Amino acid sequence: MIAGLDVMATQLDSAVNAAQRIGELLGVISFAASGALLAVRKNLDIFGMAVLACSTALGGGVIRDLLIGRTPPAAFTDLTYLCASLLTALVIFFKHPSRRLTRGPLEVFDAIGLGLFCVTGTAVAYAQGIGAPTAALLGMVTAIGGGVIRDVLGGEVPRVLRPDQELYAVPALFGAAATATLLHFDAYWAWTGLLAACLAIGFRLLARRYGWHAPQARRDTGRLDRTPD
Numbered sequence: 001m002i003a004g005l006d007v008m009a010t011q012l013d014s015a016v017n018a019a020q021r022i023g024e025l026l027g028v029i030s031f032a033a034s035g036a037l038l039a040v041r042k043n044l045d046i047f048g049m050a051v052l053a054c055s056t057a058l059g060g061g062v063i064r065d066l067l068i069g070r071t072p073p074a075a076f077t078d079l080t081y082l083c084a085s086l087l088t089a090l091v092i093f094f095k096h097p098s099r100r101l102t103r104g105p106l107e108v109f110d111a112i113g114l115g116l117f118c119v120t121g122t123a124v125a126y127a128q129g130i131g132a133p134t135a136a137l138l139g140m141v142t143a144i145g146g147g148v149i150r151d152v153l154g155g156e157v158p159r160v161l162r163p164d165q166e167l168y169a170v171p172a173l174f175g176a177a178a179t180a181t182l183l184h185f186d187a188y189w190a191w192t193g194l195l196a197a198c199l200a201i202g203f204r205l206l207a208r209r210y211g212w213h214a215p216q217a218r219r220d221t222g223r224l225d226r227t228p229d
Helices: 002-041 046-068 079-094 103-127 132-153 169-184 190-210
Strands: none
Touching: 002 046, 002 079, 002 103, 002 132, 002 190, 046 079, 046 103, 046 132, 103 132, 103 169, 103 190, 132 169, 169 190
16 A cells, blocks of 8 residues: 555656656746747847747756756756757748748747746745745746847847836745745745736736736926025
8 A cells, every 4th residue: 555655656756857858848948938039039140049949948947956056057968958049040040931930929928938937946945945935036037037148239228127018026936935935835846837827918918918017116207306505
């Protein structure tokens, strides 16, 4: 009986690890596509497209791994992620919408990468012995880090810092917090992780669709700053 339970536990762990691997790979492809599409908008050459695709896809994970002391980062030890990023950039190079139509696909791929990485980033951090609250923060960093790097390299203010942009970090933190809660209560399985990712993706897309913004501090426009005499 005990042996049977051990086998079932091992099989469950293998399924979760496989789902984690697939989620990371899909996140890499989605973020690489968003980076490559921004390169199309900026009229960059194939090298610039590859740099933006790889930086977007791998940047958040590299930041997370350095923060938790997981060195060298997985992006440098498992070339699957780098190859997936480069292959995605190559596909976008030969097959992409016109420059003026890239914004919609870019936003969709970015939302998918955001949702997947906030889940997998949290799970990786938690597996390293990090507490649930900190793991959630690291999951958010994993999700938004690549996008920040992409925007900076693309010559734009990162959308996570722009008041005119819809909620970006909040959906990532929401998905990461949900994942950390599942992990803390031993309820993190392949389908629950996927559900958390879908919730984060849906949150981000709804924020974009309905123009949800974070609150800003009120500015008193009726008063003028005066210098003392």
